[in-house]
Amino acid sequence: MSPPARGASALLGSGAAYGQIAPLVAVFAGFLVFPLAVIGVASVWDYENYRLVPTFVLRNYAELFSSGVTYVTYLHTFTLAFLTWGATLLLGFTVAYFLAFHVRSTLWRTVLFLLCTIPFWTSNVIRMISWIPFLGRHGIVNSALLAVGAIHQPLEFLLYSDFAVVLAFVHLSTLFMVVPIFNSMMRIDRSVIEAAVDAGASSWRVIAEVIVPLSKPGIAIGSIFVISLVMGDFVTVRLMGGGKSAAVGLMLANSISLLQYPQAAAGAVVLLGVVLAVVTGILRMVDIRKEL
Amino acid sequence: MTSGTLASHGTEGARLTQSRAISRRRFLVGSAGAAGLALGAPALRGVPVVWAQKLKDVTLRQVGTGVSNINEIAQKAKEDLGITLAMTALDSDAVVQRTVTQPKSYDIADIEYWMAKKVVPTGVLQPMDTTRIKLFDKMVPIFITGKLTPSSPVAQGTAPHTVEFVEGAESVKFSRTPTKWATMIPTIYNADTLGIRPDVIKRKIESWTELLNPEFKGKASILNIPSIGIMDAAMVCEAAGKVKYVDKGNMTKAEIDKTIAAMIDAKKAGQFRAFWKTFDESVNLMSSGEVVIQSMWSPAVTAVRAKGIPCYYAPLKEGYRAWAGGLGIAKHLTGLQKDAAYEYINWYLSGWVGAFLNRQGYYSAVLDTARQQMDPAEWDYWMEGKPAAKDIVDPFGKKIESKGAVRDGGSFYDRMGRVSCWNSVMDEDRYMVAKWNEFIAA
Numbered sequence: 001m002s003p004p005a006r007g008a009s010a011l012l013g014s015g016a017a018y019g020q021i022a023p024l025v026a027v028f029a030g031f032l033v034f035p036l037a038v039i040g041v042a043s044v045w046d047y048e049n050y051r052l053v054p055t056f057v058l059r060n061y062a063e064l065f066s067s068g069v070t071y072v073t074y075l076h077t078f079t080l081a082f083l084t085w086g087a088t089l090l091l092g093f094t095v096a097y098f099l100a101f102h103v104r105s106t107l108w109r110t111v112l113f114l115l116c117t118i119p120f121w122t123s124n125v126i127r128m129i130s131w132i133p134f135l136g137r138h139g140i141v142n143s144a145l146l147a148v149g150a151i152h153q154p155l156e157f158l159l160y161s162d163f164a165v166v167l168a169f170v171h172l173s174t175l176f177m178v179v180p181i182f183n184s185m186m187r188i189d190r191s192v193i194e195a196a197v198d199a200g201a202s203s204w205r206v207i208a209e210v211i212v213p214l215s216k217p218g219i220a221i222g223s224i225f226v227i228s229l230v231m232g233d234f235v236t237v238r239l240m241g242g243g244k245s246a247a248v249g250l251m252l253a254n255s256i257s258l259l260q261y262p263q264a265a266a267g268a269v270v271l272l273g274v275v276l277a278v279v280t281g282i283l284r285m286v287d288i289r290k291e292l
Numbered sequence: 293m294t295s296g297t298l299a300s301h302g303t304e305g306a307r308l309t310q311s312r313a314i315s316r317r318r319f320l321v322g323s324a325g326a327a328g329l330a331l332g333a334p335a336l337r338g339v340p341v342v343w344a345q346k347l348k349d350v351t352l353r354q355v356g357t358g359v360s361n362i363n364e365i366a367q368k369a370k371e372d373l374g375i376t377l378a379m380t381a382l383d384s385d386a387v388v389q390r391t392v393t394q395p396k397s398y399d400i401a402d403i404e405y406w407m408a409k410k411v412v413p414t415g416v417l418q419p420m421d422t423t424r425i426k427l428f429d430k431m432v433p434i435f436i437t438g439k440l441t442p443s444s445p446v447a448q449g450t451a452p453h454t455v456e457f458v459e460g461a462e463s464v465k466f467s468r469t470p471t472k473w474a475t476m477i478p479t480i481y482n483a484d485t486l487g488i489r490p491d492v493i494k495r496k497i498e499s500w501t502e503l504l505n506p507e508f509k510g511k512a513s514i515l516n517i518p519s520i521g522i523m524d525a526a527m528v529c530e531a532a533g534k535v536k537y538v539d540k541g542n543m544t545k546a547e548i549d550k551t552i553a554a555m556i557d558a559k560k561a562g563q564f565r566a567f568w569k570t571f572d573e574s575v576n577l578m579s580s581g582e583v584v585i586q587s588m589w590s591p592a593v594t595a596v597r598a599k600g601i602p603c604y605y606a607p608l609k610e611g612y613r614a615w616a617g618g619l620g621i622a623k624h625l626t627g628l629q630k631d632a633a634y635e636y637i638n639w640y641l642s643g644w645v646g647a648f649l650n651r652q653g654y655y656s657a658v659l660d661t662a663r664q665q666m667d668p669a670e671w672d673y674w675m676e677g678k679p680a681a682k683d684i685v686d687p688f689g690k691k692i693e694s695k696g697a698v699r700d701g702g703s704f705y706d707r708m709g710r711v712s713c714w715n716s717v718m719d720e721d722r723y724m725v726a727k728w729n730e731f732i733a734a
Contacts, residue, residue: 051414067726069733076733138581156510160566160582242566243516243573244559246733254732257385258518258725259392 036272043265052261060266073246074274080162080237080247081230084169088226089219091170092177096218097211099178100185113182116175128168128239135159135167160242168240173229177222184218185211220286224279231275348374350632355380355390356402358571359591359654360480360617364687365645373639375632383570384517391416400633401620403476405452406519406715408620412455412464412475417620419458419473424634427641428477430658435478435616436470440709449523449541449714452478452616477637478657480649481616483707487578487588487596490604497606500524500531503585504558513577513586514555516567518728520715522551523613524587527712529554531610541716545723552727556734567732571595578603590653593700594692605700611712612701618657650674651687655704677703 043060046053064070095116103109119127134140135158142154157163188211196206212219234249241247248271255264354361358381366377380398382390388410391401395416403411411417422428433439438446438453446453457467458475466475488497493508503512503524515521526543529535535550537543543551558564565583568574575595577583588605596603619640621633639645646662649655651670656662663671669681677699684693701707718724 069730073733132576133580136580136582156565238569243569244564244567244732251729251733254729257383257389259389 039265039268042262043269045262045265047260047262060262061270063263064266064270069246069251073248073251076246077231077248080165080169081227083162083166084173084230085223085226087166087170088174088177089223091174092181092222093215093219095174095178096182096185096215097207099182100188101211116178119171120175124172125235125239127171128236131164131168131171131240132159135164160240160244162241162245164240165237165245168236169230169233172236173226176225176229177219180221180225181215181218184215188214216286217288220282220288223282227278227282228275231271231278346628347632347635350374350629351376351378352399352629352633352636353378353380353397354400354402354619355382355387355398357381357384357387357404357617359589360402360649362648365648368644368648369636369639372644373632373635375636377636384520395622396624399622399625399629400636401476401622402479402617403620404615404617404715405455405478406450406615406717408455408475408618409450409466409717411620412458412466415464416623417475418623418625419461419463419475420477420621420634420637421461422472422474424638425474425477425641426638427658427661428474430641430660431478432481432655432657432659434481434708435657440705440711444709447611447614447711447713448537448539449613449716451541451714452481452618476618476620477641478616478618479640479645480618480654480656481614481708482590482654483612483614483701483711484587484589485608485612485701486585486606487574487593488604488606489578489581489584489602491602492581492584497585497604498609500527500608500610503528503587504532504554504563506561506563508563508585510562510565511582511584512563513566513568513574513583514564515574515587516569516732518725519717519721520613520615521567521587522548522724522728523713523715525551525555527608527610527613531608540713542718543720543724545720548718548720548724548727552731555731559731559734594653594686598686598690598692607701607707607710611710612707613713613715614708614711615715648687651685653699655708659704673697673699675704677701677706 044056046055046057046059099109099112103112137154141158145151193206193210196210232249234247234253237245237247237250252264252267255267352375354377361379361381366379369375369377387403388407391403391411392414401417435452435456438451455466456474457471458473459465459467459471461473486503514524526540529551530537534554535547537547566577568577571589571592574588574592578596579599579601590605593603593605619637625633641658643661643665646656646658647665650662650666672678673680673684680693680695680697682695683691686692
């Protein structure tokens, strides 16, 4: 082709490309950028007795950063997120490994994969609430343990505790870890594994030196899902923690219910910043574009 | 009887509209239907026929807490008045939020008096003309003077009479003395205390201090609605001698600090199993045995018992924490809708609803009319504190007490006469809420 013709087609090509991304840009602008901008603006407004005062004050941020509760709450939320992340990673990796390398038939793989999604056929809240009669002081677990004589006093930590909160989080979000890790594993070239085995690697060494490094993009994506879900949650913490446990999301929900919108907005901006920092950290460690 | 009814129609018509001609016509049509009214439709008392027909097209949107937003009441209002009520039930904080921030989204606000202290100054409700409320002079005096009987003391906190009146038709400033203009019309109130499981706690519970008794470590709960929870906390701290208050309902910062510190100590020591925010959460905590002593609302006690689980609403020597609610009219209501709202509120006080509420263990603002709608055995059980002469059935038809049972806490005067404090909004409200959140996060 002659140079001018190539130029024209490139121009046409880029015009078409802009046209193609325009709907997505419009959706993100309308439903992500605009609301975030509103939250950002509201966070510097003042409020008094349910009235919003459109000014520019940093009072909401000052109150947030000067209150000890904020730090305690963030620390607690991070702890919950970390515990949940650890548990879902262990579970998710194991399940994905089993599905990807132990199940040979595609049919069975599909069936078992669908089994993993069964908990998602019902709502979050129902899944959570069903733990309550199971874990309670007179719940199924305690009754069973008492009946077989394993314990003499009901285990109180099972419900309305951080244990219960993390348990529910793990139940709710393990699948978000399984799917991307499974996806990464399915892309691993089997001949790489064969080569490792031929070179005399034990199966543990294959996992440690071949499968884990090659699954990193999946692990990173799963981690982003789980951590952002836990950091923003307020329902699970309230229901499973018995309303006496703190979380950043719960703090925002409280401000909203008390009509302290600017304070909630400031809290949301800070939370967004914190989560973005965590996600950036993960992305720096792992190049997830390999996955795409 | 008939002429009395007619006369009331006449004055009613005159009040409802400025135009004499229309009022005259309604009077005539009203007379035509009067025989029917006098004979078989006591509930239509005071509603002229033409008006009643017009009311059929009116829908009033009512927003409030789950306490009195009950479908049966909406159905009965439809039958008696023709007005369609669209009810929305929300939790306490959400009700305040809705009434203040979305004033066009409702016509009737069914709110509590402590909320009124926050809501009324924002001007979203219109002051109500008490001369249009037929039974206003029959109201329980708590709402007018703050005293149940002329000799009883005025309790601390946001006592209803302090936010019952405003200075004028356009005013949002509370008047300490009765005026013609009411912020809202009282409908419901009760005295709250601690609920316990008598089958687990096998001794008498007589003081608020028991909530923090280490004997119930890990088995106690308190409600997590700051304006109400702080009052329960104050009752406990005062009873235990931990904090001395000048006015529990309007604490100083120092008093708030001390109260919250005491609660945080108890929380850190593992006293509380959970905190509850909604009615059903409190029922579940108690009936599942997670909690054996907690802040509770009267119908929640009934709900636990209805499951066959013993629950006792303990009268305590320091007295009760009381609350009251009423109906207010949104600022934007005019014309027929506003008249319908007045009709509805007049009907609300006329007996049927009062009896309905009394049978749930609440109290109605006008006692005489409710009494006419209850049979003597019911009245004696709920209001007089006498042993039930027959099985007691709740308004939904479910048996809740057997013959011979006595209401916890006794009679109306025993209970409402021993109110120590009302739910309240303090001057240091914002500070209190921040400290309360520290307690929840601790």
